[in-house]
Every structure is written in C-alpha cells, then in structure tokens.
Amino acid sequence: MFEMVDVFLAVGVSIGFTILLCLYRAVRGPGVFNQVAAVNVIGTKVIVLLVAIGYIFERPMFVDIALLYAGLNFVGTLVMAKYLERGEICSA
Amino acid sequence: MMKRSTVAIFIVMFVFWVLLSACINPLKGHYDLIRIVVGMICAAIATSVSRDLLITGKEDMTLRKTLRLLLYIPWELWQIVLANFDVAYRVLHPKMPIDPRIIEFDTTLRSDFALTTLANSITLTPGTITIDVEPERGRFLVHAIASKAADALLVDQTMQKKVAHVYMEERGGE
Amino acid sequence: MLGIGVTDIISIIFMAGGIFFMVTGAVGLLRFPDFYTRLHATGKCDTLGEVLVITGCMIFQGWSFVSVKLFFLMFFIFMANPVGTHAIMKAAYYTGLKPWKKGEERR
Numbered sequence: 001m002f003e004m005v006d007v008f009l010a011v012g013v014s015i016g017f018t019i020l021l022c023l024y025r026a027v028r029g030p031g032v033f034n035q036v037a038a039v040n041v042i043g044t045k046v047i048v049l050l051v052a053i054g055y056i057f058e059r060p061m062f063v064d065i066a067l068l069y070a071g072l073n074f075v076g077t078l079v080m081a082k083y084l085e086r087g088e089i090c091s092a
Numbered sequence: 093m094m095k096r097s098t099v100a101i102f103i104v105m106f107v108f109w110v111l112l113s114a115c116i117n118p119l120k121g122h123y124d125l126i127r128i129v130v131g132m133i134c135a136a137i138a139t140s141v142s143r144d145l146l147i148t149g150k151e152d153m154t155l156r157k158t159l160r161l162l163l164y165i166p167w168e169l170w171q172i173v174l175a176n177f178d179v180a181y182r183v184l185h186p187k188m189p190i191d192p193r194i195i196e197f198d199t200t201l202r203s204d205f206a207l208t209t210l211a212n213s214i215t216l217t218p219g220t221i222t223i224d225v226e227p228e229r230g231r232f233l234v235h236a237i238a239s240k241a242a243d244a245l246l247v248d249q250t251m252q253k254k255v256a257h258v259y260m261e262e263r264g265g266e
Numbered sequence: 267m268l269g270i271g272v273t274d275i276i277s278i279i280f281m282a283g284g285i286f287f288m289v290t291g292a293v294g295l296l297r298f299p300d301f302y303t304r305l306h307a308t309g310k311c312d313t314l315g316e317v318l319v320i321t322g323c324m325i326f327q328g329w330s331f332v333s334v335k336l337f338f339l340m341f342f343i344f345m346a347n348p349v350g351t352h353a354i355m356k357a358a359y360y361t362g363l364k365p366w367k368k369g370e371e372r373r
Contacts, residue, residue, distance in 0.1 A: 085357035183294040215348035
C-alpha cells in the first residue's frame with residue numbers, strides 16, 4: 001500500500017512549507033534582530049531537511065553533512081549576536 | 093606528568109572519533125589502522141586545546157554529581173514536553189493570551205556548570221527565557237511570557253532547588 | 267499486508283508529533299506581536315520538534331552506526347539552540363529594544 005519512502009517525502013514537503021513561512025519574517029521583520037532570528041530558525045530547519053533527504057535517496061552520508069551544518073549555523077548566530085551587541089567581532 | 097583528568101578527556105575524545113568514523117567494528121572484527129592513528133593524533137590536539145576550558149581545578153565529588161545529573165535529566169525532559177503543549181496552546185488560540193514581563197531573582201549557585209544548567213533549563217521550559225546572568229551573586233534576569241510561568245519560578249522555586257541539589261551548593265557559595 | 271511493522275508505526279507517530287511542533291513554531295514566529303515573544307515560540311517549539319523528528323528516524327533505523335550519529339546530532343541541537351536564542355536575546359536587550367506590554371500595538 002504505502003511504504004516508508006512516502007512518509008519521508010511528506011516530512012520533507014512539510015519542512016519546505018515551514019521554511020517558506022519563515023521567509024516572510026526574514027524579509028519583512030522590522031529591524032535587524034527579527035531577521036537574524038528568522039535566519040537562525042531556517043538554519044535549524046535545514047538540518048532536519050538534510051536528514052530526511054538522506055533517507056529518501058538512501059545515502060547515509062547526509063547525516064555527516066547535517067552534523068557539520070549544525071555547527072556552522074550555531075557559530076554564525078553567535079558571531080552575529082556578538083557583533084550586534086558590541087559593534088566589533090574581536091577586540092584586538 | 094599527566095593528570096588523571098587529562099587522560100579521561102583524551103579517552104572520551106577518542107571514543108567519540110571511533111563512534112563517528114566506524115574504524116573499529118566489533119561485530120565483524122576488522123579495524124582500519126590508518127584511521128585509528130589519525131584519530132589518536134586528532135584527539136591529542138583537541139585535548140591539548142580544550143583542557144583549560146574543561147578542568148577548572150575546583151572539581152570534587154564529580155562522580156556523585158554526574159549520577160545526580162543523570163537522575164535530574166528525565167524529570168526535566170518530562171517538564172519540557174508538558175509545558176511545550178502550553179506554548180502550542182498559546183500560539184494556536186485565536187485570542188492569543190499572553191502578558192509578557194521581565195523578572196529578576198537571586199539564587200545560591202556559584203559555579204559555572206551549575207549556572208549554565210539552570211540557564212539552559214529556564215530557556216527550555218516554556219514561559220521563560222534567560223536574558224542575563226551575574227556570577228557574583230547568582231542573579232538571573234528572565235523574560236516571562238505569562239504570570240503563571242513567572243510565578244512558578246519566583247514563588248515555588250522548584251527548579252532552583254533541584255539544580256542546587258545536583259551540584260551540592262544548597263546553602264550559598266560564600 | 268501493509269509492509270510496515272510496529273517499530274515503523276512508533277517512528278511515524280514521533281515524526282508526526284515533531285512536524286506538528288515545528289509548524290506551530292513557525293506560525294508563532296508570524297503571529298506574535300513582539301521580538302521577545304517570537305523568540306519564545308521558536309526557541310522552544312522548534313527544539314522539541316526537531317528532537318522528536320530525529321528520535322523517530324533513530325527508532326526507524328535500529329542499532330547501527332548511523333543512529334549513533336543521529337543521537338549526537340540530536341544532543342547537539344538540544345544544547346545549542348537555547349544558547350543561540352539566549353545570545354541574540356541578550357544582544358537585543360542591551361542594545362535597547364523595548365519589550366511589549368499588553369495593550370500596545372504590534373511591531
């Protein structure tokens with residue numbers, strides 16, 4: 001009847017729809033803080049989307065890429081927050 | 093020459109490498125020598141770089157604290173699941189009943205790990221987010237979304253007592 | 267008959283719950299009237315939704331090296347998302363963004 005590939009396809013499509021919803025806040029948000037928060041949310045959604053795509057195409061390599069992207073997203077958000085608070089990144 | 097804690101951190105990093113790269117396979121019995129050697133070099137570099145961050149010199153009774161932390165985590169997970177339904181209710185309600193305010197309180201925790209655990213727990217249980225922490229007096233600045241969540245932190249103080257019991261700093265650190 | 271077993275049904279339940287929380291988090295990002303309240307919606311519902319979805323994938327996989335990597339990914343997201351939320355909220359507070367009280371208009 002239906003297999004597990006259909007479930008992962010449904011998960012992927014739902015996450016894509018959620019990313020489209022967050023794009024409105026990333027474009028419109030009054031001020032820069034709303035935009036940074038929306039980009040952080042989109043980044044964490046992309047991690048789960050990568051895992052789902054890895055299951056659809058049956059390649060287990062995508063989990064390593066998701067692990068790396070999680071680290072990159074985290075560091076990017078922290079650097080943006082530090083720059084917005086102090087006006088500089090490294091005080092050397 | 094090398095302290096016990098440094099060897100412990102090196103072993104943890106090497107086990108992490110083995111789990112990520114699958115170079116020692118216990119079921120089939122074959123192992124990959126090049127990846128093991130590269131793993132040992134990388135674990136040594138990571139240990140030497142991060143040793144000053146993880147070992148502060150004030151650790152005692154770490155085993156008991158770790159066991160109590162493992163007992164604290166399931167309670168916290170249950171609180172997170174329970175109260176996330178509360179945030180989902182507030183988002184999907186047509187009238188959106190929120191009433192945000194900023195509150196401030198003192199605790200008896202002083203060490204780094206304890207303050208970080210409490211700040212993460214406050215941010216994960218819905219209703220409150222930590223804004224700022226002062227390590228000298230254990231003062232937390234918290235943004236709460238409704239009066240019910242704010243009262244649970246200010247009046248009951250359940251979470252502070254549990255974290256203080258885990259890290260054994262119950263009666264003030266001075 | 268159906269081609270799926272009991273383990274698969276449990277993982278489908280976990281994934282459905284996770285997707286529900288993620289969509290709720292995004293709707294909260296659009297609906298709430300102020301920056302601080304929007305961070306409430308995403309910092310919590312998002313994290314829990316992702317943890318549930320990845321737990322569903324772990325249950326589907328069984329015992330192998332891939333599920334160990336998925337467990338590390340879930341643990342990292344569980345620790346890193348609140349820290350990022352707190353960092354950006356602290357930056358906004360100390361730059362002077364005023365919080366919203368009940369009865370004002372949307373911003």
